[in-house]
Amino acid sequence: MFDLEKSIKSWLRLFQKHRAFNHGAIREMELHLRDHIDDLLTQGYTQQQAFDLAVKEFGEIKPMAKEAYWSQRPKSNNNFFIHTTMLKNYFKIAVRNFIKHKFYTFVNVLGLTVGLSTVFMIGLFVSDELGFDQFHEKKELLYRVVENQYYDGQPVFPVAVTPDALGPSLYEEYPEIVHFTRASGQNYNFQLGDLKIAESNGYMVDEQFFEMFSFPIIKGTAADFKEKHNTLILTKDLSDKYFPDEDPIGKSIKLSGEDFVISAVMENVPKNSHLYFTYLTNFEKSISENPGRATNWRSNGIYTYVELSEQADLTEVNKKVINQIKKNSEGSITDIYLQPITDIYLGDVDFVVEVSRKSQMIYVQIFSIVAVFILLISCINFMNLSTARSAKRAKEVGLRKTIGAQRSQLIFQFLSESVLLTMTAVLLSVLLVALVLPSFNQLANKDFVIQELLTAESGFRLALGILLVAIATGLIAGSYPALFLSSTKPIDTLNAQSITLKRGAGLRKALVIFQFIISIVLVIGTIAIYQQLSFIQNVDLGYNKENIIYTSAPSSQVKLLTNELRGQPGIINVGRSSHHPAYVLSSSSGFIWPGQNADETFLFHYMGMDEHYPATMEMNILEGRSFLEADTATVMINEKAKAMMGLENPVGQTITAFGEQRIVGVIEDFNFKSIHSEIEPMVIFKFDRMNRVYVKYEPSQKDAIVATLENSWNKIFPEREFSYDFLEEDFQELYEAEQRTSTLSTYFAILAIIVSCLGLFGLVSYAMEQRMREIGIRKVLGASVSNLFVLLTGDFTKLILISLVISMPLGWYAMNQWLNGFAYHIELSIGMFVLSAFSALVITLLTVSYQSIRASTNNPVRALRNE
Amino acid sequence: MISKNLSAATTKPIILGILKQGNSYGYLIIKKIKELSDGKMEWSDGMLYPVLHRLEKDELIKSEWIMAENSRPRKYYQITPAGQEALMVEREQWLQVNSLLDALWDVKPTI
Incomplete structure (x- = not known):
């Protein structure tokens, strides 16, 4: 038997499946259905017929639900964020919860605080590292010219320094290059009245330097920098050091005995500049004193920077300039390219003679x-x-x-x-x-x-x-x-x-x-x-860096100093060399030995030592002997060089290296660069003029050794400032x-x-x-x-x-x-x-x-x- | 028979038009539509309600539950001033469509 009420109830249940209908809407539709059924009943239909017809005419529920939901959705969305009254409640409940569970709140906040502090500090660090050299207004246009040297049988040899003649020739030949400057590190003894200080952070630059880089001048001018050779520009710190209460412009100061006139004061160089200096001198001065430099295409010693015009395309320019050194120097194996200055600090090329401000x-x-x-x-x-x-x-x-x-x-x-x-x-x-x-x-x-x-x-x-x-x-x-x-x-x-x-x-x-x-x-x-x-730090370098103090003296009188020192108590040995033992960067590809394949180019590093140096540094001689005092035209080679030359018995053989030289000994390989790089072939000369003095002292004398050295120094160079370094400390800096x-x-x-x-x-x-x-x-x-x-x-x-x-x-x-x-x-x-x-x-x-x-x-x- | 699409498009003016003649509730509204259209509109009764609710949400109509002693409770809908305005706009648009179709189809035969 048909039960109308039951049927209506089960029909209504269909609506409950859909979220779109609330209670009121369902009620409204129920009433609709009942009205309709009533009407139909009065027309003579049976209950079941009336119900079926009313439901049929009411239609399907699903499309209705869709339609209804669609029209309601925006409303519920609006409710989501703007319940301001609820916000207050949320806040209150949150604070109550935090207070009620102090321990967990503490653990949570402490953990987050430590985490966030680390992130902030690393953020500062990273943004500073990435921000290196970004302060130059023309940073997009500034480049350093760097070299790739190619030697047979060796990996490419990247070099950051270039010949003196490169900068001017690039500037003259290529219209894309609108400015250039050379930069060469300087080391002067400043003397003003009684004040005598060695200032090691100088650069010798060309006049266009000031147009390229954003190192602002705060006082004076660099306008006639080029003409006036003895012009000096100080940074603010250095100016304050020597002229604390006066205007330094126009004042003169002695640099290694020569008078220089201060023409300008610059802002201090920012910490995030790869180029770091406290004073600038004129490159033209060095050229006027040594005219050969102007046409030097052979030895690499200075940094070259260029500025491109805004229209220039880096790839095109690089294509044009790649052979600039080869064009001017016969037999050169060196390509050049432009390195954006913003790439220098974090660049991954391990250049030889890189600036010291460098990270990875x-x-x-x-x-x-x-x-x-x-x-x-x-x-x-x-x-x-x-x-x-x-x-x-x-x-x-x-x-x-x-x-x-x-x-x-x-x-x-x-x-x-x-x-x-x-x-x-x-x-x-x-x-x-x-x-x-x-x-x-x-x-x-x-x-x-x-x-x-x-x-x-x-x-x-x-x-x-x-x-x-x-x-x-x-x-x-x-x-x-x-x-x-x-x-x-x-x-x-x-x-x-x-x-x-x-x-x-x-x-x-x-x-x-x-x-x-x-x-x-x-x-x-x-x-x-x-x-x-x-x-x-403890690797066997091939020499002993402990208990060594060193200094440099004018090469003309350096022997007086070494002789004086040898007699002093507490000193074990004194040797001279041309290079710091961990920074031998001089190299040559022009050496010739018996049986060499003339078609190939080989690179040898070289340095000079006197007859005392190997003993002072505790280096091992593997074949032949060390230098003797009377030796002339003799060299030693290291194991790598012996291997590269392929000589069975090198001792007694003659090679051509800055003239004819007889090999007297083979020295055990020692590290002469960073421990990151492998030991390379080396030829060791016994040069006459070597100004670096290395002193091996008794470990017990560490505190007294500086005074001993200074006394001897003052006897021989009363007018010169004494300076010294401990070799071990250099290694700490290196790493x-x-x-x-x-x-x-x-x-x-x-x-x-x-x-x-x-x-x-x-x-x-x-x-x-x-x-x-x-x-x-x-x-x-x-x-x-x-x-x-x-x-x-x-x-x-x-x-x-x-x-x-x-x-x-x-x-x-x-x-x-x-x-x-x-x-x-x-x-x-x-x-x-x-x-x-x-x-x-x-x-x-x-x-x-x-x-x-x-x-x-x-x-x-x-x-x-x-x- | 009037097609589904066209029916759907006319719902709004029709509902507003009916309510303009006096307050009414869902079942009566649908009944009126059926009478007026002679049953020619292809419409399921249920589809009326989402439309009513949307018009209410848009504040073109408002509603009130009326409890009478001798009958079931009814939810009465009433047109608002905004609804009357909307109806005028709709009317205008439908007249435009109408006159356009008139112009197209009442072409007098050429001699």
Whole structure:
């Protein structure tokens, strides 16, 4: 029998499937149907006929739902963001939650603060590194001319310095080149009244220098720089040093005995300029004194910079100029090309005779990655803690949903909570960065000043950067918790304790593993970098750099000084040479030896030493003998040179190298460049004029040696300033970049570990809190403290073990890549990995065990009395 | 029979037009349409409601539940001033279409 009411009810249920219809709309349609049926009944239809007809005429529900939903959607969208009344409530609830759970708030904020501070500091570092030479207005047009030299059987030999004649010839021949300047490092002794100081940071430049670079002149003029050969331009610091209270313009000052007139004062050279100088002199002066320089195409000694016209195309210009040296110098094997000045500082070509202000892109990249990793680690802390503790918030979510909150609103609520927390962390980390900035400057060899960072221009950029990082962090850290928390079903939450710690536990574990993978890789990296650096510093250079002090004397009288020194107490030996032992950059391709293939060109480095030098430096003679005092026209060669020449018994043979020379000995290979590069073939001459004096002293005399040296110096050169250096200190400078990376990466690894452990600590604390009752019951039933400890730490230890298994190969791969950049490097040892695994485990166990021990020693009565 | 598309396009002016003659509720509105069109409009009754609700959201009409003692509650719709304006605009447009079609089809046969 047909039941009208039942049929109408089941028809109405069809509407409930669609979200588009609310209660009112469904009621409205029910009334419609009933009216229609009533009408039809009066027309004589049966109940069933009337119902069927009314439903048929009402039509299908699905297209209606679509139509209705489409017309309603914008309305619900509008509701999403502009619930200002709710904002206040969100804020209140957030603050209450933060205060109620002080410990977790603290862990979260601390983790984020440490993460963000690291990101900000690395951000400063990276933007400064990338900003090198960006301050030149014409930076897009400025280039340095550099060389590629090609020798047979050797890799391409890149050289940053060029012949003196190159700059002017490029300028004259190519209209695209609108300006040029040469730059050559200078080293003068400044003398003003009683003041005598060696100033080593000078450059000799051409007049167009001032038109090309943006080093502003603040006083005086460089207009007649070219004509007046003895013109001197000082930077502000140097001017203040010699003329503290007066106008230096027009004043004269003695540079190595010669009078120079100061024509202008420049702004100090910015820290982020690869060209660094404190004073400038005139290149024309050197040419007028040594006219041969103007046509020198053979020896490379100066930097050449050019400015291209705006229309010029770099590739075209490079094509035209590539053979400029070959055109002018017969037999040359040298190509040239233009290197953008903004590429110099971070460029990856390892030029010979590079400026000292040079870094490598790889460090910028490594640090950027590390920053992102540390930030990720702290975001993960936040995610894990928030989701783990979701049960605490589940009731709130359930209630909000029951009252009518939409999921989007809940997501918005939780996201704004995390952004709020992040903002707090941002403020704290900005303060923290400001506090540690001086120490960071020292570590990273930068000079960030807060006042300068806050100027209108950079302050805005900085604020924008901070804001972006803050919002990104808030969103990354908050997104998963927001989605997770808002997905709670109200029915579950109001149904007692059906939500447990288990929810989302899988992902949490994965994230903890991820955190520890990153941390352990950083630890492995740090250990490897540290070991490699101590290896480098202790590698056998082929000579002994310890207990050597050195100075330079005028070559005409240098023998007087060495003879004087030999008699002094505490001095073991005194030798002379033409080069610093770690910077032998002179080379020649013009040497000829018996049996040489005349078609091929070979490059030899060369230096000069006297008969005492090999003994002073403790170098080993492998064949023949060292130089004797009476030797003339004799050379020694190193093992590499012997191999390249292919001579069986080189001693006694004659080669042509700056005249005919007889080989008297073969010296053991020693490093004469950076340890990054391999030892190259070398010929050693016994030059007459060698002004570098190396003194080997007794280790016990270290404190007295400077005075001893100075006394002797003053006897022989009473009018000259005495200066000295310790060889060991030079090596520390040589590896300063690596040293800095090593220190910085140590700090970063420690930070990463701290932040990871902080998150773990929070998670463990929460887990213990949850398992209080379980632990109590276990204790009552007879579990011992050690049973419980194993039970509680086991879970987390497993995670760390998994991270170890994954991070070991990753760390091994990454460090192998880095080490391959060194010609001499350590092999990654198993011990290293064991050490990092061990330390990771110990640190984790310490973190976990504090809470575990606390929980397992707790009196079970306290945990259970509420049951 | 008037096609679905054309019916859909005319819903708005028709509903507004009916309500202009006096307040009404859903079932009566559809009944009126059916009477006026002689059942020639291809319309399912249900499609009226989303349109009514959209017009209400656009504030062209407003509604009120009326509880009468001797009958079921009814949701009465009433045209608003904005609705009257919208109706004028619609009217204008339909007249334009109408005159265009007139001009096309009322061509007098040439001799």
